[in-house]
Amino acid sequence: MSETDSFIEEVTEEVRRDRLFGLMRRYGWIAVLAVLLLVGGAAYNEWSKAKTRAQAEATGDAMIAALRDNDPLKRAVALGELDSESPGARAVAVMLAAGEQVTTGDFDLAAKALQTLVDDGELPLVYRQVAGFKRLMILGSDLSVEDRRKGYEALIGPGSQLRLLAEEQLALIDIETGETKAAAERLQAIISDAEATPGLRQRASQLMVAMGVEPELIPGTQGEADQ
Template sequence: MSETDTFIDEVSEEVRRDRLYALMRKYGWIAVLLVVLLVGGAAFNEWRKASARAEAQALGDAILAAEEQADPAERAAALAALEVDGDAAAVVAMLAATDGQDGAAALRALADDASIDSLYRDLAQLKLVTAADSGLDNAERRARLEPLAVAGAPFRVLAEEQLALIDIDDGQTDAAIARLQSLLVDDEASGALRRRASQLIVALGGSLETS
């Protein structure tokens, strides 16, 4: 390589370096801003997660403290006094309904409240149907349970069990046995539910054979 070529290369390198420095002076603040935004966003996200965990823990502690009250009325009052919203409000309301004097009415209100998540509405519906003081006749209990027993519903197998009990109460023994036998081979049914189903089938004079 000649001295002329070396000189040209050195000049070209200086020109490129000068251009790079010029670009950094002109646009470098953008890179700095991006770094600040990334670091700040990550810090804010961690703070938000920590705050959510702290709020959830505080709510859990408050619920446990309320549930430790010996008197049902005091438990219901303590739960009702909690300041909650959203899904947590539905959960606390169901817990309070269990202890309150107007539990069935509170459960009915939750079950019929279209503004809350369907999961909690369905749970309130199931608790209402099984409440001793619900005041529901078998026809209304069945009407409230049937939508919970469709495929994919979160409490389907529990609703099926309750429907079998209604069948028994209505004198429809064969229908009850068939429903209970289906639960014996249902993958979503728990071991405890299957044991209850087996006991009922035997008590009704049915067979545990499902094939």
């Protein structure tokens, strides 16, 4: 390479460097801002996680403290007064309070509290369904057969985690109303359902046996029915 070519290359490189520094001086603030946003976003995310964790721990501690009281009425009051920014935590507190109210014989009060959860459209569906199931169980025979049947049938929709428990209650209603064939079919469907727990299969099998109907057990569940 000649000295002239070398000189031209050095000048060209210098021009490139000057242009680069010029661009950095002109637009460097954008890069700095981007870095600040990234760092700030990460810091806010960690702060938000820590805040949520602290709130959850505080709510859990408050629930435990409330449940330590020996008086069920005081437990119910303490749980009912528990305040949390988490809708799920509030729902759990209301359900626990309703359980204590049942212990003290305040069935209507417990049912009304659970109904507020059922009607709360901001709660995730699973909380509303659990509250509805508990309410039906608490009211029991105070509700008409038709109302109980409609209530449990509403819990059998797609994706419901209470589907099989609702089917079990519907089978009991069928037995109550003398519809033994429908009850046996429901119970057999529960036994054959892959999502049924061992305890649920056992209860369904025992009910069928009590009705004088031999259940058709799926492979691997014979031991469950004999327990």
